[in-house]
């Protein structure tokens with residue numbers, strides 16, 4: 001087990017600057033998730049950590065050691081990929097033993113490690129089977145076992161659950177979480193799925209176009225997104241955004257006008273902004289409240305989705321083409337065609353400036 005530190009890590013492929021000045025501290029035993037849309041650099045950052053790609057600029061440390069020039073096998077990392085590519089002609093046991101054999105471990109050591117790993121992953125009864133005789137979830141466990149048997153200091157996962165169907169994904173997610181609780185190993189886990197990130201991570205790193213957009217616990221990212229991008233990426237259904245004009249304000253609070261909502265007094269610090277600035281108001285679906293209404297400020301309900309335990313109510317927006325969504329417990333009396341007004345409580349809104357940065361309240365720490 002070990003900590004991992006990235007100092008101003010950069011990666012350039014040809015003319016493309018793919019990873020830009022990434023700084024990151026990963027604690028010993030921490031479960032860190034890199035999340036972001038496809039192509040944002042998650043796999044590249046993981047491969048730089050593993051040593052499968054060379055670092056263009058910056059310093060990477062595992063524990064106290066600078067590892068920029070160490071080959072992958074000397075970094076003490078175990079990696080599990082999306083396509084777990086087990087050796088088809090080898091048994092589960094042989095697949096798990098293979099890395100140790102290559103590393104020329106003694107036969108007794110190999111046997112001890114493989115058996116211990118099999119016990120943890122509940123693969124003991126499957127050791128004699130070939131990969132084609134296993135279910136998807138079992139194969140995924142063998143791929144994890146293959147990485148773990150070498151007792152790496154850090155476990156790296158690149159979208160390990162993407163090939164599994166939805167219910168198996170939930171089950172494996174639970175197994176990975178419990179495995180981490182038992183082993184206490186340092187884990188870096190890559191996914192484009194914000195639900196996986198929220199449920200697994202001690203710390204989430206949101207990546208966007210090769211840079212770190214925000215780092216924080218799942219709670220911090222949900223409750224205090226630092227940018228509109230993070231606000232929209234974390235949470236499902238996604239946060240509602242509405243245009244807002246700044247009417248007045250200072251460091252203690254402000255007044256904004258929002259079409260369909262009227263004038264709101266909010267606690268955000270706008271001392272660095274100018275009256276008339278175009279802002280964006282963000283409201284989570286569970287905080288968008290409705291009441292029956294008619295007239296100019298009314299919104300039309302255009303769709304109602306019933307999910308069993310809850311209901312999503314979609315409203316025609318006053319500006320833009322993205323529907324607003326209200327989330328409520330089922331049953332709900334809202335119906336398509338009804339006319340409603342929004343009731344907004346001021347404690348549960350987010351405000352973003354023209355550069356999409358979150359405005360914070362007086363005295364509140366600006367999230368990184």
Ligand SMILES: Nc1ncnc2c1ncn2[C@@H]1O[C@H](COP(=O)(O)OP(=O)(O)O)[C@@H](O)[C@H]1O
Nearest residue numbers: 013016018036037038039040041042043044045
């Ligand atoms: N070996 C490579 N050569 C050139 N470009 C690459 C290479 N690997 C990745 N890229 C580019 O780097 C960007 C990030 O890729 P990747 O890290 O795989 O994203 P993610 O895993 O977040 O989907 C993409 O634009 C991709 O095309």
Ligand SMILES: [Mg+2]
Nearest residue numbers: 042043044158
């Ligand atoms: Mg990837």
